[in-house]
Amino acid sequence: MTKILMVCLGNICRSPLAEGILKSKLPQDEFIVDSAGTANYHVGSPPDKRSVAVANKYGININNLRGRQFEASDFDRFDYIYVMDSSNLSNVLSLARNEADIAKVNMILNEIYPGENFDVPDPYYSGNQGFENVYNMLNEACDIIVKKLI
Numbered sequence: 001m002t003k004i005l006m007v008c009l010g011n012i013c014r015s016p017l018a019e020g021i022l023k024s025k026l027p028q029d030e031f032i033v034d035s036a037g038t039a040n041y042h043v044g045s046p047p048d049k050r051s052v053a054v055a056n057k058y059g060i061n062i063n064n065l066r067g068r069q070f071e072a073s074d075f076d077r078f079d080y081i082y083v084m085d086s087s088n089l090s091n092v093l094s095l096a097r098n099e100a101d102i103a104k105v106n107m108i109l110n111e112i113y114p115g116e117n118f119d120v121p122d123p124y125y126s127g128n129q130g131f132e133n134v135y136n137m138l139n140e141a142c143d144i145i146v147k148k149l150i
């Protein structure tokens with residue numbers, strides 16, 4: 001099993017969408033994909049309606065996901081940890097215990113633009129177009145991740 005974790009701030013907008021998109025492209029018997037937030041604001045909450053809607057538009061169901069907070073033990077449970085932005089990156093790295101933990105973490109858009117450290121913009125305060133843009137970025141990044149892993 002290869003295990004991949006998607007991380008954002010709230011675990012209700014970007015990372016559940018990234019989880020749903022990547023899951024839809026990988027065989028379930030070989031890969032585990034999960035998501036978490038660095039903050040605890042939305043623990044137990046379903047994804048934002050706008051993320052649910054854009055996922056649905058592309059045939060992906062993320063209704064049943066629930067928010068949870070990233071914790072240090074996630075470094076043991078996952079092989080790859082993708083963060084959405086630079087603030088997620090510093091929050092996740094602040095919990096890293098050793099070099100092996102650090103080596104698992106990357107910004108997801110570095111899969112498209114290696115080494116550029118571009119952010120997936122937080123769409124929480126934006127309209128539906130923001131969610132559509134985020135969907136497109138994550139979809140492109142996930143296609144590259146799939147090519148690497150399969």
Ligand code: 4NP
Pocket residue numbers: 008009010011012013014015037041122123124
């Ligand atoms: P996410 O978006 O990190 O993509 O899930 C956010 C969701 C909620 C909040 C911020 C960002 N919030 O401040 O509640």
